[in-house]
Every structure is written in C-alpha cells, then in structure tokens.
Amino acid sequence: MQHQALSPSAHQDTFTRDHLPPQESWPTFEFTVPEVRYPVQLNAATELITRAAADFGADRPALHAPGLPSWSYGELLRRSNQIAQVFREDLGVIPGNRVMLRAPNNQWLVACWLAVLKVGAVVVTTSPALRTGEVRQLIELTSPSVLVCDHRSTGDLPVDGSGPDGAPSLPTTVVFGGAGPEDLIARCGLKSGEFTDVATAADDVALLGPTSGSTGVPKITMHFHRDVLANADTFARYLLAPVPDDVFGGSPPLAFTFGLGGLVVFPLRFGASTLLTEKAAPVELAQLCHDAGVTVLFTAPTAYRAIVKQGKVALLAGLRIGVSAGEHLGADVWQQVFDATGLRLVDGIGATEMLHVFVSAAGEDIRPGATGRAVPGYRIAVLDEHGQAAGIGVPGRLAVIGPTGCRYLSGDRQADYVKDGWNITGDVFEMDADGYLTFHARSDSMIVSSGYNIGAPEVEDAIQKHPAVLETAVVARPDSERGSVVCAFVVLTPGVEPSATIRKDIQDFVKQQIAPYKYPREVRFIAALPRNPSGKLQHYRLREDLADEGSREGAVGTAAATDGTHP
Incomplete structure (x- = not known):
C-alpha cells in the first residue's frame, strides 16, 4: 500500500512523529469530498477560533454556561491567546510538547484546548473522573510536559515520587479557577492576548485521544490537524448542516471525541455557539438545553430513554437535531421521541480511532432501527471472517475507510484494528441493498448459548x-x-x-x-x-x-x- 510522505513538521519535540506506527500499518486514507482537501500547512485552532472570530464576528456568542456570562468569539480568542502566551512565555512549551488537560466541560477548558494547538503542541484531554492510577498511566504513555487542571479536580492527581521506583509522576502542573498569582487565570490577566499561531503541518499530530476502554484496556489514538477538521467537514457539514444561529449542547465530556466534536469543533467550524454543562442527569440536561434554546443536542441513547421514561420528552421539542451515539439506539426510543415532538433522532456510529461519526442518516433519510449509511467522505463494508464482503443481509464486521483513521501511539496494537487498509471497528452489522446498516452487536457482545448466537x-x-x-x-x-x-x-x-x-x-x-x-x-x-x-x-x-x-x-x-x- 502506497502512502504519501509526511510534510515537514513544525514540531521541535519529535515525540509524536517518532511514535507514529509504521506507515505500512496505517489504514487507507481517502479524500473524496472537496472540503477535506486541506493545504499542506494547517493549524486547527487557527481555523476554529482565529479565523472564525474574523469571519463570523468577534461579538458573536461562542460559549454559554449555566449561571455564568457567555463568551463571545472575541473573548474566546483573547483567552486562548493569553493561555498560549502563558504556555510559551512562562512554561516554555515548544511545538510538539504534549499538554494534558483535566477539567469538566467549561469555558476555560475549551480555551486551553485551543491554546495548546495554537502553540503547536499536542493536546491530551482527560476526564476528571479518572483516578490516580489511570492518570499516572496516561502520563506515562503520553509524556506531557505540562498538566493543566481545574482546581476542583486535583484530588486524584499522582504526586511526585509516587511512580515506579520513586520516579517523578507529574509534569509541571498549572491549576485554574483557584486563588493566588500562580493560578492560570491570574497569569492570563498579565498577558496581552495577542498571539501568532504556530504554522503547523496539516499532518502534524494535534491530539492524542485515549480510547474509552470498552475492552478495559485504553489505547492512545493519534490525530492530525487535518483530522480535527475532517469530521466537521463530513458528518457535521453534510448531515447536521449547522448555521451560526445554532446552539449546541450535550452530555459527553470533551475528553471523549464524541464530545470534542459535538461541543467544540462542530459549532466553532460553522460560527455557532455551545452550552457547556459540567455535570447533569438526563432530565436536568434536557431542562438546561430547553432553557438555553439549544438546537443541536449530543447525548447517548440512555439519556434519551431516561427523558422519555420520566415523562420529560416535551423538553426536547425545541431541538432542530438530536444526535445519538455511543451505543445502539433502539427503534422504540426513536419512535417515542418522534411521536411526542416530531424530532427525528440522528443515530450514528463513530470511534475514537476514527475521531467521530462515520455512519449516520438525517432527516427523511432516517430509517428507525437502522444506524444509517456511510457519511459523505467515508466508504463502508461488512466483512466476513475471511475479510470478504459478507453480502446483503448477512451479518459481519463493520469496516470503514475515509479521511480519518486509526493510528495508535507506538502502533503496538495497530494490526488488531487495521486489516488490508480497512479500519475494523469491532461491531457486527448487516447491510441492506440501499447501504443502510443494522446493528447486531459488538463482536465481543455476541452470546453463544447452547449453539445459538444471541x-x-x-x-x-x-x-x-x-x-x-x-x-x-x-x-x-x-x-x-x-x-x-x-x-x-x-x-x-x-x-x-x-x-x-x-x-x-x-x-x-x-x-x-x-x-x-x-x-x-x-x-x-x-x-x-x-x-x-x-x-x-x-x-x-x-x-x-x-x-x-x-x-x-x-x-x-x-x-x-x-x-x-x-x-
């Protein structure tokens, strides 16, 4: 398989380039829609906030949070520039360094995420729900030079000397939202808010995404600057069709690529705004979204199901689109939401390895109970155990090729996911004659009992x-x-x-x-x-x-x- 040579990197710290899996183990990449053919030089943060603030207007709302003042695009640009200045001037972050972020979904986390990309560094966003051993494991895997942490989420951080043989366990740690002159927000107050983004290559690594660990063993996926934009320019652009007046909202943490796309990348790419909620039960989330005028909601089928069962589905009536992913969306829940509100839930399947959703359907194309078809820009197949097309109506393993794909840090498990150029997701589907996929099971969720496959x-x-x-x-x-x-x-x-x-x-x-x-x-x-x-x-x-x-x-x-x- 032929692969295009990587562009000259802007990274001075070569860790991520050095730890890419061998190119012969990569999946096939295809750029079949024009929006994903990016220039050789590309910084995703430049596109998502520096250029967006100019194109959509500095006064346009960007980030909302319950009980807090909203941030405009101009405010988000100034704050992310200030943080970038702190990274470079105070902390010595250089292009290619990894910066780990640990915080609930809030405005400062988004600003930090953008700032990491602005300085040409590589972002590793983690959930504040992780415990000490899990944080230490991610630090050991990704070797960050700086860790930025919400002041309420420091309790489970490992301490220096707690690693193997007493080795230091923490990178330089900066807290935000607390008190004192060393707090990141206080440091930002001393910065001008003027910053020139690093001219990274489109194929420089922008983020390291830990998998959600559905098998109990997290892996670290590697995504380029072009990948960050590609899901916005495929799934979001073609199926969600965002407009600047949209307000996005949802439950997934930004540490997970479902949340990162739905609550940061997609809205900023199209001049829209986002309601960020740090933690909310399904009905509480529905109420917050209703009160804030959310039009595009991202959450799991479980949340929609709970909203229906607790008699609060009317709170979803103001949505233009409800996106469901993370697990199978049953036809009964879809129908209940539709009957009560007229809302056609958009089902989808994505993967951390692919960065976001690559199979879905929207509007009149939705067939309740089916997950959908290949998102424009992606190509899918259902394969049998020999790697051949399984045939219409025959269950098999879902395989996908598109502008994004699996690259594991160090590549030690690359062969488990990539076979003959295909990304093999681990899901069992069947495909009908129109290309619609119907979910059967995770390949590890098939139960064999007395000879029956269940x-x-x-x-x-x-x-x-x-x-x-x-x-x-x-x-x-x-x-x-x-x-x-x-x-x-x-x-x-x-x-x-x-x-x-x-x-x-x-x-x-x-x-x-x-x-x-x-x-x-x-x-x-x-x-x-x-x-x-x-x-x-x-x-x-x-x-x-x-x-x-x-x-x-x-x-x-x-x-x-x-x-x-x-x-």
Whole structure:
C-alpha cells in the first residue's frame, strides 16, 4: 500500500512523529469530498477560533454556561491567546510538547484546548473522573510536559515520587479557577492576548485521544490537524448542516471525541455557539438545553430513554437535531421521541480511532432501527471472517475507510484494528441493498448459548420495553451446560422494588418480544450500570464481575439469583 510522505513538521519535540506506527500499518486514507482537501500547512485552532472570530464576528456568542456570562468569539480568542502566551512565555512549551488537560466541560477548558494547538503542541484531554492510577498511566504513555487542571479536580492527581521506583509522576502542573498569582487565570490577566499561531503541518499530530476502554484496556489514538477538521467537514457539514444561529449542547465530556466534536469543533467550524454543562442527569440536561434554546443536542441513547421514561420528552421539542451515539439506539426510543415532538433522532456510529461519526442518516433519510449509511467522505463494508464482503443481509464486521483513521501511539496494537487498509471497528452489522446498516452487536457482545448466537443488544432492546425497567445491560455468563447463558443487569424505574415476581415478569415479557431462547435466564437487579465518563456502558466490567464470581464458585451469583438484588 502506497502512502504519501509526511510534510515537514513544525514540531521541535519529535515525540509524536517518532511514535507514529509504521506507515505500512496505517489504514487507507481517502479524500473524496472537496472540503477535506486541506493545504499542506494547517493549524486547527487557527481555523476554529482565529479565523472564525474574523469571519463570523468577534461579538458573536461562542460559549454559554449555566449561571455564568457567555463568551463571545472575541473573548474566546483573547483567552486562548493569553493561555498560549502563558504556555510559551512562562512554561516554555515548544511545538510538539504534549499538554494534558483535566477539567469538566467549561469555558476555560475549551480555551486551553485551543491554546495548546495554537502553540503547536499536542493536546491530551482527560476526564476528571479518572483516578490516580489511570492518570499516572496516561502520563506515562503520553509524556506531557505540562498538566493543566481545574482546581476542583486535583484530588486524584499522582504526586511526585509516587511512580515506579520513586520516579517523578507529574509534569509541571498549572491549576485554574483557584486563588493566588500562580493560578492560570491570574497569569492570563498579565498577558496581552495577542498571539501568532504556530504554522503547523496539516499532518502534524494535534491530539492524542485515549480510547474509552470498552475492552478495559485504553489505547492512545493519534490525530492530525487535518483530522480535527475532517469530521466537521463530513458528518457535521453534510448531515447536521449547522448555521451560526445554532446552539449546541450535550452530555459527553470533551475528553471523549464524541464530545470534542459535538461541543467544540462542530459549532466553532460553522460560527455557532455551545452550552457547556459540567455535570447533569438526563432530565436536568434536557431542562438546561430547553432553557438555553439549544438546537443541536449530543447525548447517548440512555439519556434519551431516561427523558422519555420520566415523562420529560416535551423538553426536547425545541431541538432542530438530536444526535445519538455511543451505543445502539433502539427503534422504540426513536419512535417515542418522534411521536411526542416530531424530532427525528440522528443515530450514528463513530470511534475514537476514527475521531467521530462515520455512519449516520438525517432527516427523511432516517430509517428507525437502522444506524444509517456511510457519511459523505467515508466508504463502508461488512466483512466476513475471511475479510470478504459478507453480502446483503448477512451479518459481519463493520469496516470503514475515509479521511480519518486509526493510528495508535507506538502502533503496538495497530494490526488488531487495521486489516488490508480497512479500519475494523469491532461491531457486527448487516447491510441492506440501499447501504443502510443494522446493528447486531459488538463482536465481543455476541452470546453463544447452547449453539445459538444471541446478540446482547437485541435482548437489551426487548428488556428495555418493559415498563418497570429504566435501563439494562446484557452479557454472557459462563455456564457449564450451555457454554454461556444470557445474564441481564437491570436498573428498575423509581418506585419499583426488586423481587422474584418482577424478575419472572421481565423474563416472560422478553419471551413475547423475541425468540424465547434469547430470554435472560438470569436477571440481576442493580442500582446503577457501570459507565465511563462519556456515558458509554462498560459491559466488560459486568463480565469481569461474573468472572470473579466464577472463581468463587458462583456463591455471589447464587445469592443474587435468589434474593432479587445484586451486591
């Protein structure tokens, strides 16, 4: 496979260029829509704020936050320039250095993110929900020279000397939002707000994105400046069609590429504004978005489902578009939202490796229950176990090629994701004659029980329709007789108490919805499902719990099956 030579880099610190995987292991890249054919020199922050403030107007609203004054494009430009000055003049950040950010979704985090790119550095945004060991692991993997942290999120930072053999664990750390002259905001007050962005190459690394860890083992994806803009110039431009009067909002943290695109890159690319919420339950998020006039909402199917089940779907009536990603969107939830508001939820599938959504449909092109078709600029296929096209209506592994693609830091697991030029996402889909994809399962969510292949999402959808169920997750539990059995973890709606009666009622209900052999032989009631900070279900943690039980000879499982609760 031929790959174009990389452009001369503006990076003085060559860490990211040195740790790109070998080009022969890269996926194929295609630039089939004109908007993604960028110049050789490109700085994503220049496009998203420096040029945007000039093109759309410095007075245009950019960032809103509940209870705080809004920032205009001019204010965001001045603040990001001031932070860039602090990085360069006070902290000695040079092009190519990594800068780690740790904060909830707020205005200063966005300004910091832009500032990192302005100085030609590489941004590593992390969630404040990460614990000490997780932060230390990311520091060891990405070697940042500076760590910028919200003053409320310092509690789980490792301390110097806490690393292996007493080695220093922290880069230079700067806090913002606190008190004292060393606080980043105080330092910004001493800067002019004038800064000339570094002329990075379009194929200089702009960000390192840790995966959400759906398998429990995070990997570090590498994305160029051109990649940052490409998802805005494909998915957002062609399917969302943003306009400057749009107000974006949503739940995903900026540490996850779903949130980064939907709440930062997309609105700034098109002169729109964003409502940033640091933390909000689904109904609270819906209320905040309703009050702020949000027109484009990004959140997970779980949030839409909770809003519907709690009778607050009318709060979504003001939306122009609701985007759902992160897990499968069931046709029932889609229909309930549509019936109540006329809103056609935009489903989509993306991946940290691809940076954002690459399969979707919008408006009249939506077919409820189907995820969608290839986003303009991307090409998709469904492959069998031999890497050949699976055929119409035959389930297989989803593969994608486009202007973005997988490059893992150091490339040690590159071959697991890239095969014959295709990015293999780990999702099982089938494709119809019109190119629409219908989701079956994650490849690691297929349950084989007594010779039957059972897709966990199908069982989840059936359980979810029960009026007593708020949400559910289904995994395989090892079984000596059947190989595996379907095990459902269920969160009941408020006011419904766990009992053997409700368990049997759920099981009987599922048998009426789908083939009886697919029903959950085991139903465990649980207070909350494990999720990462972006709201994505962590099925692997439930599988780990079951594996631990197996090592204890099933004692906990027996108790859970008889008393109606799960510890």
